[in-house]
Amino acid sequence: MAPLFALRGLEFAFNAQRPVLRGTDLDLHSGEVVGLTGSNGSGKTTLLHLMVGLLRPQAGTVEAFGRVRCTEEDFRPVRARAGLLFQDPDDQLFCPTVAEDVAFGPLNLDRTHPEAEAIVDRTLGTLGLTAIKDRVTYHLSGGEKRLVSLAAVLAMEPEVLLLDEPSVSLDDAATGRLIEALRKLQQAMVVISHDRRVLEALATRYVRLEQGTLRTV
Amino acid sequence: MTSGTRLQGPRNWGDLGLHAVDSPIQRRDPRIRVLLAGTLAVSVVTLDDLLLSALGLGLAMGLVVIARLRLRAVLAALLALDSFMVLVVALLPFSVPGEAAFHLGSVAATWQGLETAALIALKANAVLLSTLALVGTLEIVALGHALHHLYVPDKLIHLFLFTVRYLGLMHQEYTRLRQAMRARAFRARSDRHTWRSVGYLLGMLLVRSLARSERILAAMKCRGFDGRYHRLRHPPLERLDWYFGAGGLTVAAGLVAAGAL
Numbered sequence: 001m002a003p004l005f006a007l008r009g010l011e012f013a014f015n016a017q018r019p020v021l022r023g024t025d026l027d028l029h030s031g032e033v034v035g036l037t038g039s040n041g042s043g044k045t046t047l048l049h050l051m052v053g054l055l056r057p058q059a060g061t062v063e064a065f066g067r068v069r070c071t072e073e074d075f076r077p078v079r080a081r082a083g084l085l086f087q088d089p090d091d092q093l094f095c096p097t098v099a100e101d102v103a104f105g106p107l108n109l110d111r112t113h114p115e116a117e118a119i120v121d122r123t124l125g126t127l128g129l130t131a132i133k134d135r136v137t138y139h140l141s142g143g144e145k146r147l148v149s150l151a152a153v154l155a156m157e158p159e160v161l162l163l164d165e166p167s168v169s170l171d172d173a174a175t176g177r178l179i180e181a182l183r184k185l186q187q188a189m190v191v192i193s194h195d196r197r198v199l200e201a202l203a204t205r206y207v208r209l210e211q212g213t214l215r216t217v
Numbered sequence: 218m219t220s221g222t223r224l225q226g227p228r229n230w231g232d233l234g235l236h237a238v239d240s241p242i243q244r245r246d247p248r249i250r251v252l253l254a255g256t257l258a259v260s261v262v263t264l265d266d267l268l269l270s271a272l273g274l275g276l277a278m279g280l281v282v283i284a285r286l287r288l289r290a291v292l293a294a295l296l297a298l299d300s301f302m303v304l305v306v307a308l309l310p311f312s313v314p315g316e317a318a319f320h321l322g323s324v325a326a327t328w329q330g331l332e333t334a335a336l337i338a339l340k341a342n343a344v345l346l347s348t349l350a351l352v353g354t355l356e357i358v359a360l361g362h363a364l365h366h367l368y369v370p371d372k373l374i375h376l377f378l379f380t381v382r383y384l385g386l387m388h389q390e391y392t393r394l395r396q397a398m399r400a401r402a403f404r405a406r407s408d409r410h411t412w413r414s415v416g417y418l419l420g421m422l423l424v425r426s427l428a429r430s431e432r433i434l435a436a437m438k439c440r441g442f443d444g445r446y447h448r449l450r451h452p453p454l455e456r457l458d459w460y461f462g463a464g465g466l467t468v469a470a471g472l473v474a475a476g477a478l
Contacts (some may be wrong), residue, residue, distance in 0.1 A: 054435045076441070084439045091432040094382055096358035108441030136358060138382060156440060 002066055003027040004160050004188055005051060005082070010060035011212075012046060020046050022212035023060070026190075028160065033189045035203030037217070042209045044192045045087065048162045051190075052079050065159075080109055083158035083187075087165050089145035093137040098129070098148050101137055105156040123155045127181050143174030150181065161189040167198045240354075242284040246458040247355050247363035253465040254351040258344045260469040264476045267332065270339040273472060277346035284350040291349060298345050302338050309334040357381045383433075387426055394418055 005028040013019035020043035028034060038044050049055045050062060053075025062069050064078045086092045095101035099120050106116040124130050127147050132140065140148060146166065153161065166182070167175045179201045182189075193199050199206070206217040242250070261273040281291060310318070315329030352360065361378045365371065398414065405411050 049435070052439060054438065076443075079439045080441055084436075086432065086436050086439075088432070090386060091429065092436040094379065094433055094437070096361065096378060096382070104437075104442075105440035108443065136356065138385060152440065 006063040010057045032204045035199040035206040036192045038209030082160040083153035084162045089149040092149040102155045123151045161187045163191045167195045240285040247359045249462040250351040251363045256469045260473045274343040277343040280350035306334040
């Protein structure tokens with residue numbers, strides 16, 4: 001079966017003197033969870049951003065869902081099918097209430113209001129967040145913010161999840177709840193994490209980003 | 218621990234510490250409350266009679282009582298307004314021409330000036346109190362929605378909601394940076410080092426805010442944002458809302474009519 005994502009020879013530099021990626025290859029097949037590790041600043045986040053077209057590679061190709069993607073137009077549908085969870089939930093939650101933030105994606109995908117509300121209820125229910133549906137996002141705790149931002153991504157019903165350090169700044173209990181929630185999901189994932197607990201609970205294989213290339217570990 | 222409370226500080230920027238109390242006003246529809254606050258303010262401002270303005274202030278106080286506002290929060294808001302009003306009220310009697318009421322040295326205070334000063338003070342306080350009672354008790358979010366339904370341009374509302382959402386965060390960032398500076402024994406003095414450091418602080422804040430706004434836009438794009446902004450529905454007006462609105466309008470119209478007589 002064709003891979004969901006096939007990255008070939010990606011090269012990327014914010015600054016020409018210090019390239020971040022130099023010829024990175026990665027395949028993501030359905031059903032697998034790739035644990036992406038690497039030291040700080042090795043380009044892990046950059047790689048995820050390249051996958052959904054928030055950044056464009058200077059060389060190499062991003063093939064997603066069976067097509068090579070180059071332009072903003074190409075990447076729009078990719079972003080709906082591959083949900084990216086940002087490192088800092090505060091970057092992601094910008095709507096006033098939890099329900100509206102979760103509904104933001106579905107409404108952008110032209111779901112009707114009743115459909116969006118049904119999706120909101122279902123998604124919050126799956127993650128056990130129904131009780132905070134009408135809370136104001138800036139009053140939430142760190143753990144709640146993280147789960148709500150996950151709900152916001154899941155509400156778009158993506159086929160792939162790209163998680164950028166999902167457990168960062170969460171305490172033990174909150175990390176446990178997050179792992180619990182993620183384990184129930186069927187989607188293929190790429191998970192960036194420094195947290196052994198998260199990786200061991202989820203990953204089916206590991207790759208390590210070093211010197212701008214990916215190595216299977 | 219002061220540092221801990223400082224960091225938490227104004228998480229909640231758009232909030233005057235007024236809402237969350239259940240009251241007959243709190244149960245009314247936000248749209249009606251915004252409209253009424255505007256109408257009442259305009260009708261009070263048109264008055265030029267001392268008694269009627271005092272009546273307006275009385276009505277506003279009544280609203281404050283009905284809204285069950287916390288006295289401390291109201292006094293804090295009044296203090297902010299009235300510390301400015303004191304200046305106006307103290308200067309007006311001496312600057313408006315008319316019949317002298319008393320002399321201070323060689324300058325005369327006029328009856329007309331005293332009356333104008335009292336009128337302005339009464340009207341300003343009446344407008345502030347009624348707005349606090351009707352609009353100040355709204356969650357910022359509800360206020361944004363109400364404005365949307367009152368056909369205020371969406372761009373302005375987004376600007377407003379985003380500001381509220383991220384102002385607190387920027388303030389937290391500012392406090393964190395300030396703490397980091399203090400942790401390395403920074404004390405504000407009047408020397409070059411202080412000015413340069415404060416400059417760095419502001420510059421860093423600007424850079425961080427810019428970076429954050431880029432990350433927010435990226436996050437929005439990831440969820441299919443293309444410039445349109447959708448909203449979950451708003452509950453319909455209840456019969457009580459109509460009564461409330463009609464009652465308020467009658468009072469406002471009555472004030473204006475009485476003023477015109």
